[in-house]
Amino acid sequence: xxxxxxxxxxxxxALLRIVSFFAATLxxxxxxxxxxVRLQVLPQDNYANHVSILMATDRPxxxxxxxxxxxxxxxxDGFVNLAFPSEGIxxxxxxxxxxxxxxxxxxxxxxADPHFFAPYRLNRRFEPYPxxxxxxxxxKAFHMAEPRHRVRxxxxxxxxxxxxFILNSKIMQTGDGALLSPGDFAALDxxxxxxxxxxxxxxxxxxxxxLVKRAQVEYAQMLDALVEKGAEVCLVSYPVSQAYMxxxxxxxxxxxxxxxxxxQRTGVRYVDARTIVPNQxxxxxxxxxxxxxxxxxxxxxVSLCFG
Numbered sequence: 001x002x003x004x005x006x007x008x009x010x011x012x013x014a015l016l017r018i019v020s021f022f023a024a025t026l027x028x029x030x031x032x033x034x035x036x037v038r039l040q041v042l043p044q045d046n047y048a049n050h051v052s053i054l055m056a057t058d059r060p061x062x063x064x065x066x067x068x069x070x071x072x073x074x075x076x077d078g079f080v081n082l083a084f085p086s087e088g089i090x091x092x093x094x095x096x097x098x099x100x101x102x103x104x105x106x107x108x109x110x111x112a113d114p115h116f117f118a119p120y121r122l123n124r125r126f127e128p129y130p131x132x133x134x135x136x137x138x139x140k141a142f143h144m145a146e147p148r149h150r151v152r153x154x155x156x157x158x159x160x161x162x163x164x165f166i167l168n169s170k171i172m173q174t175g176d177g178a179l180l181s182p183g184d185f186a187a188l189d190x191x192x193x194x195x196x197x198x199x200x201x202x203x204x205x206x207x208x209x210x211l212v213k214r215a216q217v218e219y220a221q222m223l224d225a226l227v228e229k230g231a232e233v234c235l236v237s238y239p240v241s242q243a244y245m246x247x248x249x250x251x252x253x254x255x256x257x258x259x260x261x262x263x264q265r266t267g268v269r270y271v272d273a274r275t276i277v278p279n280q281x282x283x284x285x286x287x288x289x290x291x292x293x294x295x296x297x298x299x300x301x302v303s304l305c306f307g
Contacts, residue, residue: 033153046173050084051129053177054095057082058103064092065111067179068238072289073109074298075176082177089116089215090126093222105231107306110223112235112262112270114248114255115287117215119207172291180291183284185241193243197286201247206255216258223266233268234305235259239277239297244286271304273297 059080063073069083082095092110115121149156172180185193206212226233237256256272263270277283282293289297 033157046171046179047084049173050082050177053080053175054082054099054129057099057177060104060106061108062096062099062105063109063111064095065109065113065236065238066116068113068288069109069111069236070177070179071181071284072238072294072297073301074178074180074294075174076298077302079107079109079302080176081174083111085179086124088121088124088126089219089222093218094126094128096222096226100226100229100231105226105229108226108231108233109301109305110226110233110235112237112259114206114237114252115204116219117206117212117255118204119211120203122207122211122215178294180294181284181288183290184281185243185283185285185290186280193241193286194247197241197243197247200244200286201251204248205251220262220265223262223268227266227268232306233266235263235268235270236301236305237270237272237274239283239289239293240274240287241280241283241285242275242278245275247286269305271301273301273304276300 057080059078061077061079063069063075063079063081063083065073065083066087067083067085070081070085073079073081073083075081082099084091096108170182174180185196188196223233223235237259260270260272277289277293277297279293282289282296284290284293
């Protein structure tokens with residue numbers, strides 16, 4: 001009887017040790033992951049910094065758009081850059097409405113690029129930034145539990161280990177919201193440039209006509225609302241590489257005509273800057289400027305838009 005009891009006690013103790021080991025390992029993994037997010041990710045988290053700028057700024061001079069604006073416009077001369085990669089017309093309209101709800105708009109740059117009507121943009125479900133709601137206003141106990149960090153956590157660890165136990169972003173985010181990138185598209189051989197440009201052109205092909213029409217109506221409504229509020233608006237088609245222009249050919253002609261017509265209809269200025277940067281060393285890839293290109297282009301853009 002004593003032997004049976006002793007064996008049972010030993011089994012329980014072994015099970016307890018195993019459970020304790022796994023619990024301790026889990027706790028260490030959670031704390032290590034939270035430390036990784038807080039110490040390595042958050043200080044250079046472009047999205048979190050973008051949200052902070054979006055919530056805090058009260059500047060009347062604003063640029064709205066996606067990555068071409070975010071990477072291609074160095075907000076200076078009083079501007080703030082509220083563009084963010086992969087966002088479409090719905091996000092632009094929502095940001096413009098939110099930002100100018102109680103603020104008189106000044107100079108406003110609206111991106112006017114044909115790829116806004118590509119399927120991957122038209123099919124993307126629009127969701128306002130949850131961080132701007134009261135639910136997300138309180139400090140987080142565990143940032144690693146936030147959905148956007150949780151799904152990226154394995155990737156964080158892989159890059160952290162591969163980079164010698166440090167995470168270094170190559171993107172420099174300015175205090176005015178621009179996301180400036182390195183890279184030299186011209187350093188690629190001509191065939192590689194052509195292939196990259198063709199891949200982008202395929203992704204940017206026009207989507208279903210019904211969805212395009214809906215997006216055009218939304219863009220026109222956004223423009224009307226800004227003009228009615230007294231904004232000095234400039235529509236801008238951003239610089240792209242020569243290889244990209246060759247790849248898209250005439251497929252973007254109708255969309256460029258749409259933007260031109262909208263500018264004429266509302267009495268605002270339209271700037272077609274797609275070929276305004278001839279130096280291909282100023283591009284990070286086939287359709288985005290690098291940091292040097294953005295700095296050169298931005299002064300020209302403000303002058304073209306507002307004199």
